[in-house]
Amino acid sequence: MPAEFIHILIALAVVAASVGALGLVMVWVERKVAGHIQRRPGPFEVGPNGLLQPFCDALKLVGKQLFMPNGADPILFWLAPVLSFLPVLVLFLPLPLGDGIMAQNMNLGLLLILAFSGLSVLALLLGGWASNNKYGLLGAARGVAQSVAYEIPLLLAVLAVSFQAGSLNLAEVVKGQGTWPWQWNIMTQPLAFLIYLVSALGETNRAPFDLPEAESELTAGFHTEYSGMGFGLFFLAEYANMAVVCAVATVLFLGGWHGPILPGPLWFVLKVSLLLLLMVFLRWTYPRVRFDQLLNINWKWLLPLAVANLLLTAFFVKFAQYVVVK
């Protein structure tokens, strides 16, 4: 099927380009928002309101010397940033921007996203391990424990929604919701939404759950030894991952492209942006949690709640079927 193959290739190219653009925009937004939260203007000098600052940053990162510490494993060391970035591209394929506007319509879209997002942990582990650096090692160990733990409630929360929608196809899930906010899944699954949001923060290593790179303890955690674009790719992957989890939250809980008056894709982008902004706000407001607290939140609260929520959903879905059939 060469046509199919070319289609995927083009889709990937488009996604790669938009992820790059997204990274640039997010860098600017994050710095600008951080600035305003901290009562300072943020980037201001390069371009109007510092709009060209991310380009300069990117140029600087590209131009920097790539440095590998003595005793590091060269293959794994350079594989890690690539491995962190590439799977993220795949994650964008099944996301529906509007009715019928998606790179690849697939039945198991949700499953694909969950499967490939698991790969980023591997990159983190490899990066920390191959650096031959103790901070990197500690950061990697934290990262693995954290990601593995937070994937489970995330999965359970997502599953509850797909039970309700009866499909793993993201477009189908959106179609099951309506135009107005009270027709969205967040009304029927508020608990799942909260669990998803917290787990997503943990999964993307964003503050207050940024323990693998906890600056004040581990200098930069797993990417301590990366310079130039090695660091840049980790950085880009983080923003891309953020965008993906926010987009999935929009699709599953916030009605995807649905919304009054404005066209669908605009609504979708708007909702994703709001969620991204929320994540940026959280980062610049809260202190970091401690590692054991982080795992306690997960194993003692999120996981049991997610399981209960899933069971409850399953019960109601079956009950509804029974009633309807009768």
Add this chain to the structure above:
Amino acid sequence: MTRYIDTEQTAGDFYTHNFAKKAQEGTLILNLGPQHPSTHGVLRVVVEMDGEYVLRAEPILGYLHRMHEKMAEVKTAAQFIPNMGRVDYLHAMAWNWAFVGAVEKIAGIEVPERAEYVRVITCELNRISSHLLWWGAYLLDLGAFTPIMYAFDDREKLLDALQVPTGSRLTYSYFRIGGVAQDLNDDCLGRIRAFIPWLRSRMPMYKDLVTDNIILRKRIEDIGVIEPELCRRYGATGPVARGSGINYDVRRNEPYGIYSKFDFDIPTSELKCARGRYDVRMAEIEQSLRIIEQALEMMPEGDVLVKGAPKPSWKVPAGESYFAVEGARGKIGVYVVSDGGKNLYRTKLRAPGFCNLSLFGEVSRGTILADAVAILGSLDMVIPEIDR
């Protein structure tokens, strides 16, 4: 138990080797610093870790050692005052006062009354600026990036006020033997008067946003418990001792200057953990504001430097004296011995941070790395003061 010998583990300098001698098998020796985001300068801590747990920790000092005590022996007393601003750059006024006070004690110099008030006002303002900076930097240690910007915003107003009479913003050498260098003019007094209500209006916001935040509370409660007994054995003073429930403040227990004239409280906390030390420092800011308010009201007119104040070449009469003041980090003591010669015979600087940090090894034992960093921050170290 056999020692863990591995080429990677034994790499390192004398201190790493010395520390690794007692290491258990299968543990990780980690060097935090001298360049590390949470050591606030160039402190180095060698840590033996089992997973995330700290088994042993030993601070290694000396990266900022400048031998101030030797410099005191090659300069006249008046020439040594600028050094005092550089010992503790966050509370330079208190060090100024400690040294000047010790020399005045030997020589029996009486300071004019207005100068005493000026000393109190500037010293307390400096204490507030020190606590504000600590607050911001400590939260930075705990992963909150924003509060330090607010702290610096407030501190900026303070430094602007102090800049007027002192001419510098950080390393003040404002005190003179027998008074202070310059009177506070109307510009400075106006700035100070405006600053007091400003900071008072900000404190409730800091409490709501930061102190009452559940993540912060969970991070600093019940970690780094320091018993009063431990303070005694290590000689810890200041907010570290007061955070352990010891009601001890040099301003109250060994009053110097005119502190006995003011009405202020000594905040203490029975929590003994990092939270206790945090609370004490935040309460101290408010008490300092109270002192400044009273001092501004009671300040008389007059000279700020005693008539016939010592010239730079002045020789300190023979004798010894120990003068202690309450710095932002604890008891600052200066022990001066003079033989009547051109320079002082011996000057010993007792840095509170030095004693406070020395208990870190014992307190951090068995904690998680993140807690060890939180404990280190709660001791409020200023490395130049520790290394001198």
Add this chain to the structure above:
Amino acid sequence: MDALLKGLKLDYLARGDFAKTGQAWVAFLPGASLVRASERLLKADYYIEDVCAVDCVEGYVVVYHFDHFEKPGRVTLKVIVPHAAPNVPSIAHLFDGAEWHERETRDFHGVQFIGNPNFVPLLIDPEMADCFPLRKEEKSRSSAGKIMAPGEVVFCDPAFTLFVADSPAEAAGEGAK
């Protein structure tokens, strides 16, 4: 204070003028009774302020400052050790904070504290740790009797002549009080 230090072999004990010298009590004692004296201070809830040394004609005067959290009044213990063999027993097993102070004194003056658990250089680079910057040359040393405040004598061992030999007038004045 004299009750606290009772039974220990002291050379000299004096009440200091706190307003003038910042010291409530001054005691000169031989190195042998230092540990027992600090043990009693520890039991009486004193805390350690600092340890330092002063290079004098008589030898290194190792100065220990103690203070109390409730009853203010600095207690100064002084031990004179000869230049040739500057050895003092360590009190780090009683006051753990003394470990660093003793190491610092070693860095500056080369005084050896016997029994310190981790007796390595503290502030000075180990590679040049034996430079002892605060040691004075022979001719620039002063006598401890001249520069240290004698205070109001409570007890003085007849063999202890620090404040007697140089200034008989002062000693007589003190005696008259």
